[in-house]
Amino acid sequence: MSLINETHDINLTSWVASANVANGDFPIQNLPFAEVRRKNSSEAFRGAVAIGDQVIDLAKVNQLAIFSGDAQIAVAAASNATLNEFMGLGQQYWSALRLALSKALREGSAEQATLSEALIAQADIEFALPCRIGDYTDFYTSIYHATAVGSLFRPDNPLLPNYKWVPIGYHGRSSSIDVSGQTFHRPNGQTKAPDAEVPSFGPCKRLDYELELGIYLGKGNDLGDAIAIENAENHVFGFCVFNDWSARDLQAWEYQPLGPFLAKNFASTVSPWIVTTEALAPYRTSWTRDENDPQPLDYLESTHNRELGAFDIKMDVLIETQKMRDEGHTPAQVSKSSFKHSYWTVAQMVTHHTVNGCNFMPGDMLGSGTQSGPTHEEAGSLLELSRGGKEKITLSNGEQRSFLEDGDNVVMRGWCEADGFARIGFGSVEGTILPAK
Amino acid sequence: MSLINETHDINLTSWVASANVANGDFPIQNLPFAEVRRKNSSEAFRGAVAIGDQVIDLAKVNQLAIFSGDAQIAVAAASNATLNEFMGLGQQYWSALRLALSKALREGSAEQATLSEALIAQADIEFALPCRIGDYTDFYTSIYHATAVGSLFRPDNPLLPNYKWVPIGYHGRSSSIDVSGQTFHRPNGQTKAPDAEVPSFGPCKRLDYELELGIYLGKGNDLGDAIAIENAENHVFGFCVFNDWSARDLQAWEYQPLGPFLAKNFASTVSPWIVTTEALAPYRTSWTRDENDPQPLDYLESTHNRELGAFDIKMDVLIETQKMRDEGHTPAQVSKSSFKHSYWTVAQMVTHHTVNGCNFMPGDMLGSGTQSGPTHEEAGSLLELSRGGKEKITLSNGEQRSFLEDGDNVVMRGWCEADGFARIGFGSVEGTILPAK
Incomplete structure (x- = not known):
């Protein structure tokens, strides 16, 4: 169809x-x-x-x-x-x-x-904000991101056994989501250096962005009524570009066993425009699973999902430092990727999220998870680009970064192109880091 | 004071x-x-x-x-x-x-x-519901629960090194929280038996309750403004009894590395009444930390918190099976505990949650985490009472349970008593399990 x-x-x-x-x-x-x-x-x-x-x-x-x-x-x-x-x-x-x-x-x-x-x-x-986001769930759909980050947090066990079966997601914080232009103070928190005996308190030293899409639910479902995969996309109103700011040093110390918490909920920023699912029709593409990988359980399978489940939404990240602003230098692109690399589709996310009866409300948002592509240059976070902070990246004006510094403005953009169709864009999402309080 | x-x-x-x-x-x-x-x-x-x-x-x-x-x-x-x-x-x-x-x-x-x-x-x-719960965060404040559950999920590593430093919490789902009387279908989902090669899909087989308090925020804070511990209780409007239903087999398979998700968000039930923080004044008690344990970092310390930070709120759990209803048998008490055993205080939860600048809105709710006490009989979940499902407990009418069965109505109650003061009660929270769809 x-x-x-x-x-x-x-x-x-x-x-x-x-x-x-x-x-x-x-x-x-x-x-x-x-x-x-x-x-x-x-x-x-x-x-x-x-x-x-x-x-x-x-x-x-x-x-x-x-x-x-x-x-x-x-x-x-x-x-x-x-x-x-x-x-x-x-x-x-x-x-x-x-x-x-x-x-x-x-x-x-x-x-x-x-x-x-x-x-x-x-x-x-x-x-x-385009809508009241009642609940926000962040997924983890890029296997390249999951593998790269996993290898930093758990070198012996980068990709956990459930990853290829379960569209992994976790609940996020709605109250601290704001629209493009958000500024926020570098978060304070507990961290523990690997060689320290005890944790210490102070400003985050490993502040990062995450290049994501935000996916807005339109029509909801009643508690107890799972949304079948054949019907899942009818519930998806549209998409934005989403920066899921992350405090990596807080995250490493706090996240076991219940997941990221203060490492995430100090700020999250969405682009102002919601590009509708309907507008994205020309940029849909087939979704496949490598034959060496397990195929999804039945509730996550449909013909439509195989034929058109993926979205080729291109995205990039730029950093604009204080020095660039002072010297009139244009922001530096640091990576570029596409949502087509996602290991799970939007329909699979929606269906999985509701298969236990969980209810969506209009305006709820799903994060796609960091959209890193298959190559190192397509990594959607500084954690990955700097290989856990070990290798600084060099920006176009010669400045270097392993993680974000105060005054950095992070810009993310999204757009779609396809032969025989117009180019459409998402606009951008921007956010600037202020010094810690 | x-x-x-x-x-x-x-x-x-x-x-x-x-x-x-x-x-x-x-x-x-x-x-x-x-x-x-x-x-x-x-x-x-x-x-x-x-x-x-x-x-x-x-x-x-x-x-x-x-x-x-x-x-x-x-x-x-x-x-x-x-x-x-x-x-x-x-x-x-x-x-x-x-x-x-x-x-x-x-x-x-x-x-x-x-x-x-x-x-x-x-x-x-x-x-x-007494209020619109914009965001809901579940804490993990009972060290007895954390140790008992940890020993089931990670026998070699039950209590993680961060537990005694960080008031561990994670974001929960608001949309599926309802008021006492909630009924819900046993959730479906992915599970994987330890000896199975691949996961399977079907109704949860290890459905459980969690005995918690719900803590309602009153006045919020602006994004970026941490709430100092001296001021934390001024933001706490009051408390309810809270059943954080849990699907243990879904949880075991999905929770790594980002925490519980579908194991929790199919239903959560609050008691209708909010007992105000002010009403609880006579039942406050001192909060201490064992001298062999690390003392909290400065931002989690105050004289008031040491002197009166804890709340002696007594709680119990009763199960009313279909057979009990058919035979006119009263519900069977299965455990009893008190919030005074909490390893972290409400003020510490509030301050920790905002120390990175995260903002509360009026009506936001914190779960205390399962309030298991120091003895096995005080365990706040069937997972603990049945030692991971290995030992059935016997109810007062002779029926046995390792986990909840369809038709079970779970009742939780809370109350406070103190010499020289009136007894006050929270009423109860009830919820009944319907068969899987």
Whole structure:
């Protein structure tokens, strides 16, 4: 079954001219959602859709009442200060609004004059979290990351026996998730050097980023009702780029036996835009399991998942140091990867998470886990790039890093390309480290 | 500094006669909070306070406008469908409302006639979750539990080296927490027998309870602002009894390296009433650390914490099987313990959780971890009582259990007693297991 429809047509252009430039993030084929208001205003946040260098204010669209049926119900829900209600409506409403916006924004649309009233320049807006994230679960889907990190924490036993059977995940902290632009103080905590007798307290010395995707649940499920893999993607509203900041020295000391805790919950940062699952249809790809690896248990198998379960979402990481800002140097790219390398698919994550009856709520988020690719250069964390801090990496301006330093701004980007389809982008997620308190 | 005030006076009696019976849970010295409505009604849930076999409907009290100042602000906030706003007001407002209710409910109060209009019999009400639990963290504060469970999962290494330094905790799932009376299907999932080559999928065979306290945060803190231990208890609104249901066979296979996940998030059950930290003042006790154990790092130390940091909250567990219900047999007590055995105090949990800048929101919940005491009979889980399933325990009607069976209703109770003070109770938390789907 093809997931491609008229909204993905590469030949579509918009009357918003900036949407038609080559290599932009937000052509008319993308149409991602966020929560916005005018910068430095006290306006209420409301839903918006990106188009070129503008956004469409969905509260304004709702007032204009230019849509009807499911699209109008959807745009009314998306006018709220969080997208949760809209996300909870389900695929039929998400698709209806996407199609209505695609048509209204096309070159020659009869709604151009009316809809122009709802445009705001992206340069003039600020973002909130797109939704209330009730629960957040972080997965661990890159076998390259799991193996590399495992070899640092457990040299004799890098990849545990359950990894190839269980989509490993753990619960994260919602309260400290914020939107791109988050700044936070270097965390304090307990650490213990391998040669120390007792632990000590102080600022984290091994502060790291993790290059992840955030996956937003739309329609939830009732407690006790597992989501079958054939139905899993209908529950997935969309994706963002996600930086799961990590304090490696805190993590090494605290994580046994119940998992990472204070090493993670001081800050986590999402990109403002949610690229919908529907927008990603052209960049889907087959999912395979190496014949030497165990094949998944039945509840994690479906034909659709084999044929189109993977997403080729490309991602990269850049570091912008204080020195770069002072000297006008552009941020330095430090790695690049793709979600297509994931050992488990999104559908498998959703199904596994609910197979015991656990319930999702609209707006819940899954982290993909650090998306490291098969080569060392594709590693999604400094822990891996610096081989546990043993080898500093050199940035494009000559500075070196094993872990992050105060003043570093970490930028992550995501985008998709496929022959015969438009390039679409996720925008970026940025976050800056302030000195420890 | 004494935490005792006039609301704790053992000589106080109420014009609600049922509050004055010996050994009741809800004398006038208790005054716990819940969210209630009349059974089988479509009324809005609103805050209530227990008194004897009645509750005081706080939305009605708000309408009656018999209080003033902070107490009136507090009762207005406590009239909402969740207690979050009230909990976020802080200690000054919680205390003002407690004192106002204590005075108004005392024998001879001028408000008796008016306040009588706000009484509803407990037999006629149903409960909701008392608040929106944004984030839930489960701690692991019983060294007896950690040692006993550790010896089952890691016979060669039962208590890990960090245990005596770090108040170990991990993030839990909020969406599947419900109030007493929760029923849920035995979870399905992946398990792997020690002698099996590959894992298999099916219903959990080692379903267990965990006897815990739930600790509700009141006033939160901003991201980046650690809560000093001297100030920690001001953020703690109150306590409930909490059953952290656990699927031991799922847990054993999935928990490495990131901690328990599907073994926990299928259901968690809280008792409806929140007993406030203030109500617990008479049952506080000193907290000591064995001289052979390491003393805590400075950030986890305070004079107050040493003198009064512990809470002697007694708890027990009863199992009511289907056969007991069929034959009219009373539930069988299977263990009994006290929170006073906790290796870490509530203040230490709060301070540790925020020392990296992590932020609490009003209504967030901490689990104490399974409260097993020093003797085998005080173990807070069947895993421990049955020594990993190897020795069945015999219930009072002759039935035996190593783990829970379908139809079992697990009842947990909490209460406090101290010389010269009233006995107060937490009520109970109950939950029943349905067959796997």
